[in-house]
Amino acid sequence: MRFLYQTVIFLSALLLPITRFFNKKMRLFIDGRKQTFSILRQKTDRSQKYxxxxxxxxxxxxxxxxxxxALKKRHPDYKIVLTFFSPSGYEIRKNNKIADITIYLPLDTKPNVKRFLDLVQPEMVFFIKYEFWPNYLNELKKRNIPTYLVAGIFRKDQLFFKGYGGFYRKALTAFHHFFVQNEVSNILLKSIGFENVTVHGDTRFDRVAEIVERVQPLDFIEKFKNNTATIVIGSSWIDDENIYLPYLNNSKNIKFIIAPHNIKEEDLNRLKQKINKKVVRYSNYNPxxxxxxxxxxxxTIGILTQIYAYADIAYVGGAFRTGLHNILEPATYGAPVVIGPKYEKFQEANDLVSLGSCLVVNNIEELSNTFNELIKNTSLRKDLGSKNKNFVLKNKNATKIVMDFIEKNTQACKL
Structure with missing residues (x-):
């Protein structure tokens, strides 16, 4: 397995540059990584701690x-290096104000790993949710750098839990501690010999709860809503459009706010042409x-979270495709949430579906029936929304659990 992995990574580094000519996302993926080491040489300072x-x-x-x-607040003397794997994340957040250096993660080849760690020389490392790169992890362990997994999720079909997954299991030994979202992940890790595990939930609960506390009113949304029942459709794909557009086009006395995942002009024009109602766009609306x-x-990007505050019902996209988008944002505002059927990999969705406050639809008919019931039954809508909001508030403080653990275990930490 080790030889196979190293071979695949080597071939990827060799062949991926060719794909930049055929795909815009791959062009960003390849070209962005060309800048990583030059950015690090320019911006890292050996007198600083990272x-x-x-x-x-x-x-x-x-x-x-x-x-x-939390790290910035408790340890302002440390600098943060933030790395992304995907262009879809990096391109949106490359100008964030929290990290001191934001870059693409170099591919997981041994030369890249050593070069990266030699430049950054991190005092501590955090991997979020499920990024496991064996060469990085093995080198971090070799250098004895405290490394933590936060908001981790493990599933029994992952290689770690297969008989032939020894190479990947060994990489996990780099983690000083695992902070995982659920008890299933805890049990799975313990089944392969890891006892250094804490079930702390999901740090996104802290994020969305904080957003609600400082949300600012959007006057243009108030004016559009005009005291009318409003369905907010967030992060939708064409697969979602095929499900909700028949309902939208046949609805009466309901307003819809649509925030598509892709905001390319051709996609927006295609969406608008499918709608037989009066449409305005954020970029050029007349008040x-x-x-x-x-x-x-x-x-546009960046205001969907605030817009969810105006949702009587929220439909969150992605679950008719391959990955559900963030349902915690509408949930924290107390809106009932409707999603498609592919949600099993998302712990928060499983939890809210179990509570009955996140409703799953499989087709056009089910979506129509669900929307109609929620529109006409105000008390049901409020009850489901309250369950969602209380669920978010109940599950706050995952970040505090992480930070308190690190503070108490100073021998495993250089802070």
């Missing part, structure tokens, strides 16, 4: 953000048209 935090993409960034904020419009398309 903490390295790694995330896969945008969702993991949201989970890591409370940890970075005088807002109160009479039926559909508001949000063609």
């Amino acid at each position: 903490i390295w935090l790694h995330v896969a993409s945008l969702g993991e960034y949201e989970q890591g953000l409370p940890v970075m904020e 005088d048209d807002l109160s009479t419009a039926d559909v508001f398309i949000i063609d």
Whole structure:
């Protein structure tokens, strides 16, 4: 397995540059990584102390953000190096204000790993949720750098728990402690000999709860809503459109706010052409048209979280595709949440579905029936929304658990 992994990584480093000519995302993936080491040489300072935090993409960034904020607050003398694997996360958050250096993670080849760690020389490392790169982890262990997994999720189908997964199990020994989201992950880790595990939940609860506390009103959304029942459709893909658009086009006395996952002009035009109601777009709306419009398309990034505050019902996209987007944001505002069927890999979705306050639909008919019931039954809507909000509030403080553990275990930590 070790030889196979090293071979695959070597071939990836060799062949991936070719893909940049055929795919914009891969072009960002390849070209962005070309800058990593030059950025580190320019920005790192050997007189400074660094903490390295790694995330896969945008969702993991949201989970890591409370940890970075807590580290900055408790240890302002440390600098944070934040790495992303995916362009979809990096391109949106590359100009964040919390990290001191934000870069792409170099591919997990042994030369890249040594070069990266030699430049950063982190005092401590945090991996968020499920990024496990064996060469990085093995080198961190060799250098005895305290390394933590935060908001971790493990599933029994992962290689760690297979008879032939010894190479990956060995990489896990780099972690000084695992902070995991659920008891299933705890049991799985203990089944392969790891006792250094704490079930702390999900740091995103801290993130969304904080957002609600400082949310600012959006006057243009108030004007659009105009005291009318409003369904907010967040982070939707074309698969979601195929499910909700028939309902939207046949609805009466309901307003819709749509924040698509992709905001390319061609995708936005295609969406608008499918809607037979009065549509306005955030980028060019006339304020005088807002109160009479039926559909508001949000063609920008960064305000969906605030918009959820105006949702009577929230539909969160991605679960008719491959990955559900963030349901905690609408949940924390006390909105009932509707999602598609592919949600099993998301602990918060499993929990809210079990509570009955996150409703799963499999097709157009089920979505229509669910929306109609929630629209006409105000008490049901409020009851489900209250369950969601209380669930978020109950599960806060995962970040505090992490930080308190680190503070108490100073021998495993250089802070």
